[in-house]
Amino acid sequence: MENNNSAFEEIRVHLAEIERKHDIRIIYAIESGSRAWGFASPDSDYDVRFIYVKHPDAYFNLGKAEDTLEYYPAPEMDMVGWDLGKYLKLIYKSNSVAFEWANSPIVYRKTDEWVQIAGLIEDYFNPKSSIYHYYGEGAHIFKANENNSTISYKSYLYILRVILAARYIKRHSKVPPMLFSDLVKDNLPPELKTSVTEILALKARIKEKDQEKRYTELDAFIREELPELKAYAESLAPGESKDITALNKIFFSAVIKDFRGLSMNLEER
Structure with a gap:
């Protein structure tokens, strides 16, 4: 192809x-x-x-x-x-x-x-169940990579995507957009955008499984955001049938x- x-x-x-x-x-x-x-x-x-x-x-x-x-x-x-x-x-x-x-x-x-x-x-969209889903997916991938000195940028972007999708739901209570660039616009803290832009540029040139350097600021954001999203999901009402x-x-x-x-x-x- x-x-x-x-x-x-x-x-x-x-x-x-x-x-x-x-x-x-x-x-x-x-x-x-x-x-x-x-x-x-x-x-x-x-x-x-x-x-x-x-x-x-x-x-x-x-x-x-x-x-x-x-x-x-x-x-x-x-x-x-x-x-x-x-x-x-x-x-x-x-x-x-x-x-x-x-x-x-x-x-x-x-x-x-x-x-x-x-x-x-x-x-039929339910914010509570969707945020739980994205939290669980992000936590699973991050746990598998948390103690490694390097990480594939595919994994980084997967984790960030689900976190930003959950943040979008938290803000708008509706289905999040699919494109990562749309999620980044209003849901990624401005101080992290330079690092994410760099990762996107590198990923477009390297192989999926290549291991690369970690970003301290992104790791800190992920560690802080995941438990907050879980707590927010737990605070939501189940929603009407x-x-x-x-x-x-x-x-x-x-x-x-x-x-x-x-x-x-x-x-x-």
Whole structure:
């Protein structure tokens, strides 16, 4: 894949292959990971994620119901998809990864069905569970690197991204943007921006796993911020239970879209 245009075309070809092989419809496909966050390295993989609908027959099967597809067409590319039912359940639970997929700036496929879904999913966003998610992810990565004299800048940026996403939620009580640059604008203390700018420039030239020098000021910020975010999440009310009816209707409509001969009044369903 020599450039973005050729990569996009190759990914779209693979999406069509997946549809034919598994008898599904892909209603939304995006890039996740460092490329979507805006801090890819020269050797960064393509992390393609997609949402699909199976043929209706597959939903009326008492056997094991598969809700995840994995496809690895090349060493530098992985493609993982979730069944729409699984995705909507995760939205209902305010799963942060599900919201990130919805906000990716790199979109390979978007259908009218997805536009309908995207118009209502933020109604299910829960600040408490999302901040907990980002705190846990950041704490896990930092703990694994805390005592090392060097660190990969991929790890640094991953930790900072989730902290800034949580700070954004704390400030705005809504789904944070996906691009790291958008999170940095209003959520990173000004005195740290020079260090982060330097790391971003270096990461664009080095390999993903290269170990580099640490930044004392960033380590101090991370150590201070993580427990504060945890305490803030604990202080929040759980949030009201949401009505799942709208998600059920979208799921039902998507499943029966291509099911010929189905005789029922959809308005009464």
